[in-house]
Amino acid sequence: MKNNKKTEASLTQNILTKREKEFPVAQKLQKTTLRFRRLNSDEVYRFCDFQSTAPEKKAKSEPNYDIISQVRAVRAINLGLGIQKPGYNIYVAGVQGTGKTSVIRSFLKKTAAHCPTPGDWIYVYNFKNPESPHAMELKTGIAKRFKKQMDELVEQLTVELVDAFQSEEYETNVNSTVNVSNEKKAKLFSELEKTAKIKNFGVKSTRMGIVTVPIIEGKPLSEKDYSELSDEQKEKIEGERNLLEPEVLDFARKVRSIENDTKNKLEELQSELGDYVVSQALIPFLKEYEVQKNVLEYLEDVKKHLLENLNEFLPDEEEGEGEGEEISTPSSYHLKKGDPHLPYRINVFVDNTEVEGAPIIIENNPTFYNLFGKIEKNIEYGVYTTDFKMIKAGSLARANGGYLVLNALDILRAPQVWDTLKRVVKNQKLFIEDLGEQYSILATSGLRPEPIPLNVKIILIGSDWIYRMLYQHDEDFNKIFKIKADFDAQMDRSNKTMEDYVEFISTRTKVENLLPFDDTGIAAIIEFGSRIVDDQDKLTTRFSLIKDITIEADFMAKERKTKKVSRSDVEKAIEERYMRSAAIEDHIIEMLKRKDIIISTSSRRVGEINGLAVYSLGDLSFGVPTRITCRTYKGKPGILNIEREASLSGKLHNKGVSILTSWLNATFAKKSPANISATICFEQNYNGVDGDSATLAELCLVLSTIANIPIDQGIGVTGSVNQFGEIQPIGGVNEKIEGFFKTCNLQGLNGRQGCIIPVQNVKHLMLNREVREAIEKNEFHIWPVSRAEEAFELLTGFHAGNWDDKKSCFEKGSVFEKIYKTLHLKIDNKEKKAKIAHKKLTKPKSTRKSPSPVRKKSTKK
Template sequence: MNTEEFDQKRSSHRLPPEKLRSECRDDFFDFATTDDIGKCSIDMIGQKRAEQAMSFGLAVEQNGYNLFVVGPAGTGRMTYTQGSVSKMAESGEVPRDWGYVHNFDNHDRPVVISFEAGKGHEFRRDMEILLMDIEREIRSAFTSDGYEKQKRKMIDEFRRSVEQLWKEAEVFAGEHHYKIERSPGGINTIPLIDGKPISIEEFKRLSPQQKEHLKEQEKLLEDKLQETVLQIQKKEDQLRKSVHAFMKEITSNSVKSLFIPLKEKYYENKKVGTYLDAYYSDVVEHFHFFFSEEEEQETVLNALAGPKEKPFLRYAVNLFVNNKGLEGAPVIYETNPTYQNLFGKVEYQGQLGNLITDFTMIKPGALHLANGGYLILQASELLQHPYAWTGLKRALQSGNIPIENPNEDRGLFPASAIKPEPIPLNVKIIIIGSYYIYELLSRLDEDFDKLFKVKVEFDTEMPKSDENNHKMACFIKNYAEDEGLLPFHRRAVADVINYSSRLVDEKTKLTTRFQDITKLLVESSFYAKEAEEEIVDKPHIQKALFEKTQRSNHVPEKFREMIHNGTIMIETKGRRIGQINGLAVMGTRDSLFGIPTKITAQTFAGKNGIVNIERETAMSGQIHHKGMMILTGFLSGQFAKNRPIPLSASITFEQTYTMIDGDSASSTELYVLLSSLAEVPIHQGTAVTGSVNQWGEIQPIGGVNEKVEGFYHICSQNGLTGEQGVIIPKQNVKNLMLDEEVVEAVRNGQFHIWAIGHIADGLEILTGFHAGYERNNNGEFPEGSIFARADERFSKMHEIAKEEREQLKE
């Protein structure tokens, strides 16, 4: 290939500067700064699929149509989800209030009652007033003259009947020659002689017959006394029952009228009616709660035990969920979805080494607060907490929200537990997570697809259309106003849009990861304020991007420094056989950059085939292994159709000490192998990237912008010659959004980008020799071409191998 043909070949594949970058022109916009833009109302940009799925999922009311919002962070998925849910909730109904009350039949099973929104607070207040009225009425009834008179009458009748019994006993004792003496210490019987008590000495002087007679009479008296005491005890019991029944009757008569208006007010709420009936019966039964008791003397034991249970607590109302003042359906975003934060909990109080609780210590969870509305959760947070995911699934399947302690069976301390009545669940769950979590749950959890039937998928890119450009300008305006940033000139807006295309590595696309865009807006506004400017212009955008690069380019600078001082041996001038510059992308947490890598090959006669040194040393991955096998397939298809190839070749990435993977250098490896086989030198100022298939067709790769810019910086550092450049797959032209410095160097003829579709085109640009890929009618490659030279080399290797086999036979 002569010089003219070589230049023509290079020119036919050389990309003009216009193809290297897509520019959004500032005159596209009809405003000077973003302050001139009218009111913008943009909910979401470039996510029509997600918007349609979100609207559908929120509108469907049937069970199982919960939503899983999937996509990478920074795409606005959280902001849009909260906005969409809040908008939908505005037109929703305010859910009912829920309150727990004491279960008078089963103290360990508190009863839940629902009320219309805002009525729960009213009911609690009614119960507070009712309790105060009951206490007042009971105290008044038990301090009235009528109560005291009737009670005194009952007691007096009891005393008279008791005195009568004692009189009868005394008469009986006299008839049997005994006298009864009653004292606080007990009952004494004294024998009588001639109606007079006798002393112990007199008793001793009595004859045996007299003593025996008195003992018999004493036994009869004791039986009589026992009968009398038993009758008195029965009368005491009757008195207690009578007084208790009387006091219950007084209580009933005094408080019954207090319940009538409340039962009428809450007539439609059957549970309230049932509760008021039980409340009334309990008050009548426990009227003594409303009597004042003398203060107990404080003791060490009382101090250790803590305060006693307040008897009036049983009549309180635990307004569990109060929706008073709420407009529309509730929207809850739970940032820490532990089991208890989701399902509520029962708190405990320590008392004398034990843990006690009651229904007033039941606390709501996010599911209770969001009931009747929407609950938003982060998948990564939800799955970190034990029992949370399993409990959420169980609640959705059962339609109830249980309140229980999942770790109660592991408790180290005794506790008095209660089991509140569960609340019916009616909530729309929206979980936000990554693709990985979604696929993991979908594959491993058989219930997931039944419970989360709507997938809301956020894309990372959108078309670079006029409509989206205008929406991006509106987004910049709104964000600047919300965050107090300076207004942006239209030149700055156009530059932000160009940066958006660079983030997705495609000219016809814009990024939807607005987190990266907002960082640029904040930083460029800062530099504009620092320069005491009133608006953000293009230089401020450029400075923000430059400073961002400076903050994270420590590693690429070290690589370039080592290449410049010769530590890493990269040549950008001259020609070498079996040596080429490949391109790789490396990255840190906050930056990606491209670097050239020297790839060398040695070919010689043998039977080992192509030996990948990285593979032999376990420094390459499976995809790279596949690329090497494709090279073997291509060479066999071209040169071994009629005879075997007795080839041994070694190929390696020089000065690489980390794992190598991917097939983006497979075309580069093929070039260097053919260079070694045909003994044709490769121009070292031309770097290559691109994958290849078994037909020699070049396939697209990733990171094309970083790779081109990485090699440009090395060439620029060593001195641009006007002959240097990068060969890329033609399919990657649409991905080019090169830095303006590189574009300017191409425009000035100092650097070049060639786009090719076949291995033959790359060979000719790299070597200046005809590739000669296609055979003629005789089945031969064109004379003097690279493929003819390689074929001739294979023929010589075949002859050598044939001679060796014949010598071994002799």
Template sequence: MPLAPLPPSALRLSCDADALPFASTAELAPLDEPLGQDRAVEAIRFAIGMQNHGYNLFALGPKGTGKMSLISQFLADAARDRPTPGDWVYVHNFDDSARPRALCLPPGRADSFRKRMDRLVEDLAVALPAAFEGEDFRTRVKAVETAHGRHQEEVIKIMREKAEEHSFLLVRTDGGLTFAPAKDGEALTPEVYNALPETTREEMTAHMKALQKDLEDSLKDVPKWEKERREAMKAVLRDVARGAAEHLIEEIRWEYSQIPAVVSHLNRILDHVVDNVGEFLGSEAEDEEGSPADKQKAKAHAVAQARKRLKVNPLTTNGTNQGAPVVVEDNPTQPNLIGRVEHLVRFGALTTDFTLVKAGALHRANGGFLVLEARRLLLSPFAYEDLKRVLRAGQVKIEAPGQTHGVMTTVTLEPEPVPLDVKVILLGDAETYYLLSEGDPEFRELFKVAADFDTHMQRNDNAVLSLARLLAGLVTREALRPLDRTGIARLVERAARLAEDSGKLTAHMGSLTDLVREADYFAAQDGSERIEGSHVTAAVVAEERRDGRVRDMMLEEIVEGTIRVETEGEVVGQINGLAVYHFGRIGFGRPSRITCAARVGRGEVVDIEREVDLSGPLHSKGVLILSSFLATRFAVDGPLSLSASLVFEQSYGEIDGDSASSTELYALLSALGEVPIRQNLAVTGSVDQFGNVQPIGGVNEKVEGFFDVCQAKGLTGDQGVLIPRTNVRHLMLRQDVVDACAAGRFHVYAVHTVDQGIRLLTGLEPGERGRDGHFPKGSLNDRVAKRLDAFARRANREYGERTGRRTKV
């Protein structure tokens, strides 16, 4: 019985606009729930709810499936129910300036604390100089000088009286105190002294040495007295500084009395100000060498540095947050993730301090959620490894890129780590997820939950209504025109086409939302108040035209004969195969001429594409299956004695996939049986060893590709395409193709087996092997078997002529 073409109803499952329970999306309540992602929703809720270590989330699926919008919705809801985390600030570490301290403050207190400490610096800049310029300070300094100068004055007085008793005077010189001979209270001149008798001079020298020794013995405690004076002076300085600073700091200490870490830091500031008041006054810089201008600059810099140590560097501020933070880091470099220490150039050298410590995304997301794109994370040097380090440690330690791995050795600050409590969500495709799962043992320990976003959903009334409600929300948010029922119907059909399954709809919402926006443009051009089905169709056609230059160019070359594709007549060993080409966003079918030549040989089916390294592994596998099919059907009692070659004519690139294996088998059977094949039919489908035709991908594009060629050359009414029966459910052909089939100008046939296909292609019955081991006379299989027998006899004859031996055939 001849195989009948598929009816038009099987070629496209249309959506009946009149059956939709609404006139337009303006009547529908927008859908605020995810569509077609039940499995992913369960995973997201589980990951958010799990507080144990390592239950971070990897959301996998192609772009456009709504990963980001869905996760953002769930994170926003979860964040509102969580407490707002505290603020973190960095302050100077007075014990080790290279390791700034991290302080945690209540939410929203970081900025106020910074401003309060800035005001403290300003107040100290006024209070300290005023305190040291006051009368009280001068009086206390004078008292110290007086008290500690009394010992030395008493010694000098005694020594002066003793010297006078021996006719000497105690005088001050540049070298210190010394004794000089005197008479009548006046020091002797050198002339007078030299005129004295020698004996008198010797006696005077001896007395003078004795006096000098007594003076030195009396003044041996001067260093001790000087030290006591300095200590007393320091005590005065400390007391004055404490008096000037303590009441200022006490006000802040009272404000932050409930935060022990801040109170401790303020106490440390007070001690530092008291102990190093000279830095705040700039007096220590006055002893440096250089010009007055240089000394002034050094003094100003010293004072600025001293004041900077009292300031506060807010790392994170959560005062404006209502709940936990949700941070999306678009550029997840290592510094952007874990923070960085910036540097300034001063006198040709890089300098830094705690005020140049900058927060990373992990700091900002601390206590909440951090969303990252996996591919960008992996492409950023050191970012992925340092993210894992931070998650393992449970704290954010700021390090230079590569420092963990010993790549960077520059000496810089080591800020105190900040405790971390964050849920990380990675967005990526399935390939990235599985590569990380297989290649990185730590990945599964840190990202224990996978949200696998589906690309399809079942097509039913509920799904169609939900899709309409989802699009209703889109047009409302973006102020687009509402879709009427015909527009929704066309979108449903387009969703089924994108899903490549008439019984399903695509879950790639990005494609559908873009289509709605483009259809709105055409509705505006048409002056329509609603988006109708014709506008959706116009948007689809416009997109295909924009991206269809290569497709149209190839079609033109086929029509002109540059690329040879026959659509009429019959030829032995030649058949029209179908392939799908992808250029950018568009995919289209293009027929290719596949030819086969058969001759006597040693049972080889040669794939010419493979011989020249233009065949992928799947295509090579399909050709090997052909050899197995021939051996199973025609070489039950002996070896095959043939050599056949298969090739895609005018193909100049790599060919892969097994969707042409049934096509190649038809060409091979035609060449062996010397039976011509109809050129008005094109074929697609893979085949197994037993001749069963199996499904392939891109069936819609392949059918439409041959239709376009036939239409361009002229439809004859007997042209068509053979597809696997199992691909019928995937048909969502263009309306013009369906209309041509309905009018009998084109046909689509669905086959289960190679025998069904060869019968349609050649008009011959394939025939089944009888009990006697032979096929029915005149059948296609009989012709192939006889040809193979002839090959075997010829091979045996040639073998006998060479060796003198023959094998009975």
């Protein structure tokens, strides 16, 4: 291994020596790197020098639940809650973990406390249309009592009506009416008998009616005797019978009249007695609910129905056969007849007895039925049975008159929920529907409860991309959710916000029963807040993550058996949190160690460079160096992106390659086209490449390949480049530097290794302790650059060179001059050959002259 390293070093040195001879202006790598700015350890990490005002006193004070640094969102929420107009519902957007739900819950508690409590809702039997149960609103807390009163009324009437109809007075009146009727019928029958006797007929009453029997010699004829009579005798008897028939019909008519009168009198007696009993039972209701018109109207319908169906309260001599049967309907749904007093029962749909102020409902599982309510059913003997008492309320009904909090992603995932929610909010009416009927093959008809007027403020919590998607693709969305409360994922790092962090830590200490944090522990958490957002001047507002760190740091401190949480506990909690998810990164490091992934950090090579990439796994992001290679050849001018050809290149990376091509053409093709034929490849990449942070590395790689100058593999490069060669900031700078440092440390630090980053990213550096210590020992370096030429000089050790507008050429002896000549030399040679060929084609043919006589003469000699 040592011999191989010496051989590689000697070859590299020979190449550098040759290049130095070619470029008189060139400087050695060591001198070049020294003239560029290197960051010190204080610049790559911002420590917290903030001294909290009496953190121990804050820990002993009451917990603080104030909202931290969300002024824009707070104002939007106040506006949305304050405007009580249709469509002013609120969409709360922001990164997960910024406390959106907690903030909304806190706001709603304060707002709802000053709002009136909405009334109760009940469903009752609709006497006019039984398939459409009637919805009624009652005063708050009345529904349960009214239901209980109606149940007691049914029980009371069941007893009192039976007693009343079995009383001696009622039975006397009934018997008297019946006796009078019987006397009248007996008198009529006696008169009919006399009339029939005169005409030699007897009268007999049967179930089939009045039968007339002929009498001969004082004896009624039997059918046998009648059959033995002669025809003349039969004809005479039938003639007399026909004369008697009008008398019989008149008797039957009078008897029916008497029976109808008797029946009416009996019903009148029954109705008078029932009306008296029911009216006496309803007197307390009428007094209690005299101000509620809807209840009085319902009680009037109940009374009318009761009087029409008094038999339901009286014992039936023939009951038993049909008890518990069902009233069949044309559909597959049936109203249950198990309870004969069902029409007088009450279904308490929404009960706000225990609610103080406006109701606040946070629905965590917004399925169709959980949100809009449902009509339950029973299956009895293969038939669906239901009734109005089986109508159940959903979250919207319970939140009516208050606030409903929903998760945007959940309602979009649930079938039919989003479209139904929009329809309900626009119409401001809640319909209780059966979702199964919409998907049923056979059309069915069941209960259709009356809709309930809806007045609810909906707060939808979701991400920014869901908001943009709905805003662009759903024309109703912006009409329904007119207020957007945008929660920022970061805030300025100032004394005020750091004091807010101290308040938050103090609150979590009280709520979670944690050990108190000392100044170093608080400082470490504040620094961690800057690391999350990759900015020295910002702090994260993802307080759910900060809360988790406080809990885990408390565990570390208790393991050490200390009484306070210090910096070491916080740092250990952060480190273990990282290590729990670093299995894939460990596998990659192992592959680097075993050289399954080919990366060099100590040599100089032509056509190779170490770019810096970031792998994002959701809960973890880490950096890994990527070997980028370039080859040049004779061919069609241009840069071929192998990743794009293999469909592994994203749109942003393709854009970066196009910008790179544009810069090369603008720099080296000022007078004539440049003959650039190159291929760029991310070696051992199988998952795709995206982003433009590799543009700087690719640019330096192409230049060094054309100039045949080796690049120091110990320097990792990241940065975006615009068409003017200016370096632009990139993301994930901390992860990229730490990932390259791990690779360099794995292969051995030599004091010349480091990373080139955009100068704008300096303020984003929050590097871990291991990298900071290496920077402090001059074992690892960070070079911020602002132009592509600076990065090229750092990587190669040679002066790039400037363009001289007066002379129309690059600085003499510079690398760019060499590249310019190399690119245009091939074109110049081609042009010369083309001109010569053109002259030969266009030159006129000349006649060959005969040899001179002198030459002939001399030839003969």
